[in-house]
Amino acid sequence: MATVADVTVHEGHWIGGERISSPADFDDVSPIDGQVIARVARGGAEEAAAAVSAAERAFPAWSRTTREERARLLHAIADGVEKRLERLAIVETTDNGALLRSHLRGVMPRVAHNFRFFADWLLRLGRDDFETRGHRNHVSWDPAGVCALITPWNAPLMLATWKIAPALAAGNTVVLKPAEWSPLTASLLADITAEAGLPDGVFNVVQGYGEEVGAPLVADPRVRRISFTGSVPTARHIAAAAAPNLTPLSLELGGKSPLIVFADADLDLAVDLAVEQYDNAGQVCLAGTRLLVQEEISAEFTERFLARAAALRQGDPRDLATDIGPQIHAEHFARIDGFVRRAVEAGATPLIGGGPNTDLGGLYYRPTLFTGVAADSEIVNEEVFGPVLTLQTFRTEEQAVEMANSTEFGLAATLVTGSPESAGRVAARLVAGTVWVNCFFVRDLRAPFGGARQSGMGREGGDWSFDFYCDVKNTVFAPGGWNG
Structure with missing residues (x-):
């Protein structure tokens, strides 16, 4: 006992x-x-x-x-x-x-x-x-x-x-x-x-x-x-x-799900959904860890995202005011840190985070956002299962779909758009077991749940x-x- x-x-x-x-x-x-x-x-x-x-x-x-x-x-x-x-x-x-x-x-x-x-x-x-x-x-x-x-x-x-x-x-x-x-x-x-x-x-x-x-x-x-x-x-x-x-x-x-933000999206909603991907210290298989943002709004989106992410409170998960707790285990913590270190060595730029939270010590890893990532890089294609997101931009709907479907995974995808027509076209072409449009993590037990590909x-x-x-x-x- x-x-x-x-x-x-x-x-x-x-x-x-x-x-x-x-x-x-x-x-x-x-x-x-x-x-x-x-x-x-x-x-x-x-x-x-x-x-x-x-x-x-x-x-x-x-x-x-x-x-x-x-x-x-x-x-x-x-x-x-x-x-x-x-x-x-x-x-x-x-x-x-x-x-x-x-x-x-x-x-x-x-x-x-x-x-x-x-x-x-x-x-x-x-x-x-x-x-x-x-x-x-x-x-x-x-x-x-x-x-x-x-x-x-x-x-x-x-x-x-x-x-x-x-x-x-x-x-x-x-x-x-x-x-x-x-x-x-x-x-x-x-x-x-x-x-x-x-x-x-x-x-x-x-x-x-x-x-x-x-x-x-x-x-x-x-x-x-x-x-x-x-x-x-x-x-x-x-x-x-x-x-x-x-x-x-x-x-x-596993998953390496895309979160696709179109230029006509409600940016406040898009940023809220993107920051939500840090939930459970990033240890969520459904998380949209690849932020794909249309070029013309990428600068404003990034600015708003960084402001929102900076307000997240990391600490003891037993405190009801905490937003992000620790990673599950030292072995998993080291795995996440390995992904981050290799991404930096490969030329990616961490706009926030990029390492352990030394103020807290232990298994607390700072929420991280990478830009400057190559399409074929490990950090874009392999599941990290931690508080690590990447940001890439696209020009056209066709390119967004191509980028979204570019990994070996197909668990989920999130779309943020103001156009029902665009949402319908894109959702139909995405390889994913679940597609959320202007929402995230809505799970009804009446619906089928599972993944495609790996x-x-x-x-x-x-x-x-x-x-x-x-x-x-x-x-x-x-x-x-x-x-x-």
Whole structure:
């Protein structure tokens, strides 16, 4: 047991309705001050296999529960999240360094919403029967089995429950492997599911490092679905492990998204949206890190952007007045700094930032904006996943589209324009799973979510989630009466 911000957190795995320890553990370090806040059970192949076994045993009964009962339990989990909202928020802030105000106002309420949404969607899931030469076709969604869910550290509980909620709603059992840099709210969620009455083994949590516990988990032939959010290199390892078993995958990977500002845009809005890309210290896969600004307004845009960015307050994320907190981990901090240093060596000019915040020390990295970047440079084409943006200019709509589509990623894009016609033309040509026009980060669970190219494969959300987490079946009934 660990005490984090006066909240008691179990450090063991959650397997088959029991807390399980491991022979070894690992230090969970807060990025705020570098202090060890928990010593978490370090799982391996044995724990991965035990969790899959527990999930497999629980699957037959859980898969046969009625939709109404599954929906009731998901709502009970949401109730438990809301009851503990402040505790979840402070633990996650301490664990991963994201802003407490964001956790309180948006992130943790969204966790509860994830469960409620998929509970309600389950009850309306279905399509009208249709006829083929007098035969009746009936489409159904059958639970697939054990789902292995591997989730990232930048919004640990919210991103995990985007996967957990539909997987459970579909009638599957779950083995969650949370990121080792931010595992604690997954442990708290296990307590919440038990209190809500979720049967033992339906939801399991195995903790540890990807190569030790994640690798045997995704290679287990008993796993019927794998959903992963994280880096492209890790996704390649997961896909290779899943291939011998032909396990279906849903992969939401990195991004290098463009934020395109046309000359007819509302500049105040454009600047607000651009500065918003520093949210969560830049550790957001959807962030529009490539600012593409039409030439005739680039000088004014830059001046306004620098003024707004200078007003951002960096510091302790537990302070509700803070705008930017620390990076998650020393390893990630060094990675960001490496990108910045190489960009400077390649001739890029940092208009702001360009290095660590030496006033704060630790893992605080200054918000950075580069100009003078080459189109083929690393800083333009590779995901930094930190508070680092680039600014490039374009002349024409055609050039803007060409620049926007020039990387290997295709997760999201943002357009700022005063012309509906231009917005429609450009959005239609962008390679992206999500395009925002004059807005950013509006996410409705009814909509499909995922990426193109190296940003992933598959879509989740609404019916798309159930299509992935289920075996979709069509039953064809012959016309006429029945004998007997």
